[in-house]
Amino acid sequence: MLRLTRRADPSRTLEIAAPLLAVALTLVVAALLFLALGKNPLDAFRAMFWRPVQDLYGLTELGVKVTPLILCAVGLAIGFRAAVWNIGAEGQLIVGAVAAGATALQFGEEASGPLPWVLPLVMGTLGGMAWGAIPAFLKTRFNANEILVSLMLAYVGGLTLQYMVHGPLKDPMSFGFPQSASFTEPARLPVLLETTRLHVGFALALIAAVLAWVFVTRSYQGFVFRLSGEAIEAAAYAGFSRTKVVWGSFLISGGLAGLAGAAEVAGPIGQLQPSISPGYGFAAIIVAFLGRLHPIGIVAAALLMGLFYVGGEIAQMELQLPIAITGVFQGLLLFFLLGADSFVRWRLVVAEKR
């Protein structure tokens, strides 16, 4: 009979190996899935994971996908470390996009300087913060579960976007299509590399990751957040305010998610439309865990998750695989990671049946 017994010390090796093991196991299951679908796994892997990183264009597309994932996940991880469960980054992202879009639409072709694209990013960030402030307020003031509130608001955020593109922000010249007018050139994010879609948001995401790293590992507040997550009562006893930690977590993660949404619409998309995110806010939860809630790990994890998105699109076009396969892989990856994590602290032993 198999049993788990506690290790005297957590295994350092496994702590690092667990995410790699999880990725490997996900690939094994993916290969079996491709076989079951009658596709050659090697062809599928080549299409999904090799082709996207073959040329400069593919790499920059990966950068485009990675940007919202890093922004959302870095913020979420700060909250998760403090045991503040913001599950509604998707909603904060969407509301940020709406706020940014409404701002960007105010600038005409004649606008100049950085203001036309900087202001939408600022408004998007504020929009995301405002959306994140709701669960923070309801949690600290009324003890309402932040998981459920933030998630419910994700649905409300999605419907807000629908309302906006069908109503107030709809382009009168769109022939009935539910979408806003295209943003003017000055209101679009500058690209980092000519002829690609890689935009300023990517640089902002990397800066956010560095700042988060400083906050988490080098600042006093970061220490308070972590302590509050690991031992709520001890932190309270030491005089640290849980209310501040909840508010801080939601404002940071909400703001970064809002920035991600703003960068999506002002960058690659260029207008408001009914769908602006293929679930980045939810995938970022997985990215945060896969990256060990650490900013550097998150950048690595986001690269992998971004590859799922880019590769999923290629697999859809070339191998006629359904795009939903991305969601299956994401879920599997998190399952395997959680499972593998267990063995950091527990050891599997074969025991006599008692």
Place this chain on the structure above:
Amino acid sequence: MGDELDTAIAVITATLRAGTPLVFAAMGELVAERAGVLNLGIEGMMLVGAVVGFMVAATTGITPFGFVAAALAGMAAAAIFGVLALNLMTNQVATGLALAIFGGGLAAFIGQSWVGIPLPGMELPFPEPLRQIPFVGPVLFGHDWLVYLSILLVAGVAWFLRRTRAGLTLRAVGENQESAHALGYSVLKIRWLATLFGGAMAGIGGGYLSLIYTPQWAEDMTAGRGWIALALVVFATWRPWRVLLGAYIFGGVTIIGLQIQAAGASLDSNLIAMTPYLATVVVLVLISRDVTRIRLHTPASLARPFHPEA
């Protein structure tokens, strides 16, 4: 006058129908949580149940088979959670989230070619003459099988938890896992059973959406009902009959919005669609304000992993 009566009947019927999937999903979660298991993956289990139930019903042409398949699929999804959260003692919040994401992705994946296919109907339980009685007929006897079964389920769970030895054991495991273990009960086994029951009920709740309520399969058709069911359990302070009440209140909120729109009020449909989610937030706020009451009713071992060594 006749019109108003008809409207009243329509509203009552629609409310019960809208509430029924929530009753199933929330009752399953309630049993799991009373055993100390917090499974946030209801949404995923519902979606898997909805798609598998639909595929089986559409293939066999027999709707009850669809429900059996939906329950089994929900259980299979719950079993993934069980292995991780119960056997491997992973964080239940994270594992439930993973199940919600995975279930949605998997359901969309396997259901891709089943979108937009029509289904055979299911016969109503009560005979035509009974349903013809003015007002009383349609209100009491006019619903589908699952509406009645969901009420029986609530009665059954209430009786089980309160009146049976097994129910007492299950509550003991949820309230104090160490004592239950010391008394010789298998904490792990009981939690596994409760988790599987939760999965089966979530599967049936999802199946109700794809087999009777819509009846069609569409990606993400649960639209957050799994999460609303989770909120319902808190709203009900872990008591079965209150889940039923809460589910019908939510059903009513969903329906009233549609009624207002049907009455010709110029409200945007997207704004009306927000009402169940906003109602959930409002309800959570109202119920959670009383911290002591929530603390009193929350199973004390909820979401705590169990290992006999610890």
